[in-house]
Amino acid sequence: MKRSKIGLFTVVSLLLMVLILVFAGGSKETKKEAEKTVPVTKEKKVEPVKVEKLKKEIRTRGPQGQIPVWYTEIQLTEEDKAKIASKHYKVAYDQATPNKFNDTIGRAIEYRCKELGMEYVGKTMNNLDPAKQVENIENLLALHPDIIVALSVDPVTSREIFKKAADQGVVLVFASNKPSDFEWNKDYKGGLIIFDFYDFGTMLADALNKALNGKGKIGYLYHEANFFITNQRDQGFKEAVEAYPGLEIVAEVPWSGVPDDAETAVSAMIMQHPEINGIYIPWSQGAMPAVTALRTAGRTDVKVVTHDIDEDVALEMIKGNTIIALTQCKAWQYGLTAVDLGCYALLGKKIPAEAILIPGLSATRENIEEVWKEVYNEELPDQLKKALQK
Structure with missing residues (x-):
């Protein structure tokens, strides 16, 4: 199938846009670009997922x-923990975008620092601007984290500033993406936190x-x-759907990542293939336009699944009958693990692999309250609780 052109987007600008959409999770929240550490708030400790749930092929x-x-x-x-507390180490966080997922990671980092007797010296916001990130890391280095x-x-333009940090002895914990040609345990100490991308897809196939x-x-x-x-x-x-004997993918359509393009693509898809009764959307920013396309066509029978949980899509899932499942990484666990991974490097403990995997969860109307927590x-936000009661 011929792929559509991106128009005026360059490859770099497209990928930056995708990072914004994937890590923003559809949030409409706005914040100032940079902020100092806020006072530590009380947080409920969350028990980790049972180990037996994780014993599967990655x-x-x-x-x-x-x-x-x-x-x-x-x-x-x-x-x-006692060793860490005795050293009074300092931790800093350069946040990508202001949204529920990343904000939660920041809260978890702050909480874990307090638990371990560490000082959370600063949080900055780069809004996925490469130049702003360089400036932020320079400012954070002045705080001696x-x-x-x-x-x-x-990954290209950030290499120099992160190399500077590593050369100063700073442990680096990268959130999903790291600089190019940046070799673990050679160019930097620390690691990489990622979430279970592939399994997110299998969870949605199962739900559909x-x-x-x-x-x-x-x-x-x-x-x-x-x-x-x-x-x-x-x-x-896709691979999970192909394993279900009763499911068949009858239309495969490329998507640029621009939300409005999802509405156009879904409209054409159901017109050409009226037999479709289930649709997969790569992330939540495209799900709402897809729902619009289905309602315009009177196709309320079609079920939609997508990734990322924010209030807008969760509310649509609760109130409507079209979006039936969402996935999201355990953001709180992500932040806790980021600090612990950094502590491993500070203590000189052996880290079993560069990439550390955080599991995700699949939410439906029936379990959204539990998954959100x-x-x-x-x-769960009040408007979602109220919607569940109707």
Whole structure:
């Protein structure tokens, strides 16, 4: 199938846009670009996922093909915690975008620092601007942190500033993406936190199979750019669907990542293939336009699944009958593990792999309240609670 042109977008600007959409999760929140550490708030401690749930083949890979291990391999002992507390280490976080997922990671980092007697010296916001990230890391280095947690916005242009940090002895914990040609345990100490991209796709295939009672014709919208996060989520869904004997993908359509393009693509898809009763959308920014297309066509019978949980899509899932499942990484666990991984490097403990994997959860109308708590470590927002009661 011929891929559509991106128009005026360059490859770099497209990937930056994708990072914004994937890591923003559809949030409409806005914040100032940079902020100092806010006072530590009380947070409820969340018990980790049971280890037996994680004993399965890992199909997800890191940005350079790294084979990850589960986050449960990173466990600080009481002796480790005492050593960390005695050193009064400092931690900083360069946040990518202001949204529920990234904000939760920041809260978890701050909480874990307080637990371990560490100082959370600063948080900055780069809004996925490569130049702003360089400026932020420079400012954070002036605070003399021992650990910096950050997503490498531009793997090429960010290399120099992160190399400077590493040369100063700073442990670097990268969130999903790291600089190019940046070799683990040679160019930097620390590691890479990623989430289970591939399995997110398999969870949505399972949810769609159940919603369609094991029999359906599927429209598959996939992200056309070469981007390791979305590509693996798409692949996981497609391969899982192909394993269900009663499901068949009858339309495969590339998507630029521009939300409005999803509405156009879905409209054309259901017109050409009216037999479609299930649709996969790569992430939530495209789901709402897809729902609009289905309603305009009077196709309220079609079920939609997508990735990322935010209030808008969760509300649509609760109130409507079209979006039936969403996935999201355990953001709170992500932040806790980022600090613990950094502590491993500070203590000189052996880290089993460069990439550390955080699991995700699949949410439906029936379990959204439970999933929201485990993902974000907070209660379901009031408007969603009220919608559930109707």
